[in-house]
Amino acid sequence: MLNTTDNWLSRDNVPPPEFQPSPAVSLAEVIAFIRRRLLIISLTCLATLGVAILYLVTAVPTFTARAQLIVDSKATPGDAAAVATIVESQIGIMKSESIASAVIDKLGLAEDPEFATGQGSTVLSVSRLLGWSRPETKASAARYAVESFERRLSAKRIGSTYLVEITFDSKDPDRAAQILNAVAEKYITYQMDRGGSLQDETWVKDRLSGLSTQASAAQKAFEEYRRDRKDTADSAATIDKLAAAAETSKNAYDNFRHMLRKMEATRQQSAPVFAASLVTQALPPLRVSSPKPKIVLGISIVAGVLLGIAIGVLRDLLGRGSLTTGREPRLSAQDGRIERPGPDTVRSDDQSELSAKTRPVRLTGSG
Structure with a gap:
């Protein structure tokens, strides 16, 4: 040592020498x-x-279309947390698979190469040959389109308001604006259907009209037969049948109207009504959103x-x-x-x- x-x-x-730290650069x-x-x-x-x-x-440019929706609740607003929950729930509906599927079916995006990622994919072709994936069908092509659609669609709340900004990315600026406007239209239609009557309005009118016609016809047949009846046992039995049919038809009509009024009153008391409207329509973007050359x-x-x-x-x-x-x-x-x-x-x-x-x-x- x-x-x-x-x-x-x-x-x-x-x-002995003193050990000192080396000076800074x-x-x-x-x-x-x-x-x-x-x-x-x-x-x-x-x-x-x-x-x-x-x-x-070599990068493919991407264009982002933007639109703004207002989600106005007609129910009595609670605290800020309750309002935030309501708006976030509506954002979830905008980004839901049902809205995406409706837009895809309307615009035929399942056949669009930009969304049908399963078509012509080398990786998927090799995986099918190796037995790693199922053969492509019409249902699987629709699923690929929905997944690609959901990745491109985004929605966020603007501050603490009822305004929601939705965006959509696409290679074609006109296509991006068209798809985003279709999303807003489908969402507003969904809210109108949900905020209106519980049944389809045309079906309700047709049903009420049919029941009313049946009741009127049964009552008319009963009155005519009773006026022209003969004093026989058979005619008395027929009158009883016609009277019962007229009463049954009238009760069916009254019960249907009563059920509709009751269901409408229950819906208005239990569920809030949303009036969604489009504030800013999506227009074709003028500039590329990505990639950004300066950055x-x-x-x-x-x-x-x-x-x-x-x-x-x-x-x-x-x-x-x-x-x-x-x-x-x-x-x-x-x-x-x-x-x-x-x-x-x-x-x-x-x-x-x-x-x-x-x-x-x-x-x-x-x-």
């Missing part, structure tokens, strides 16, 4: 490093810039500079490590002395002083 303290004290009472060293590694940094920036330009050339080029330049600096620092560390390895202290095999390398250049007027003060450090055993 080396007794370094005794060795330093035996050298003309010279105290100065501005002059930074400038020197940049000048020394400017070529590496420049080449790295050019490389990342070239990759970014290649990406911008891509800026990120590539910053990444190139950082990568170039990292490569330059790594090269400096590797070069410094090789120099340090070549100047390590050597242990003399004759008398166990450690020979320390002197400076690379020594002035002539200091050579005698250095030779007088420099003494070998001996190895002494501890204990």
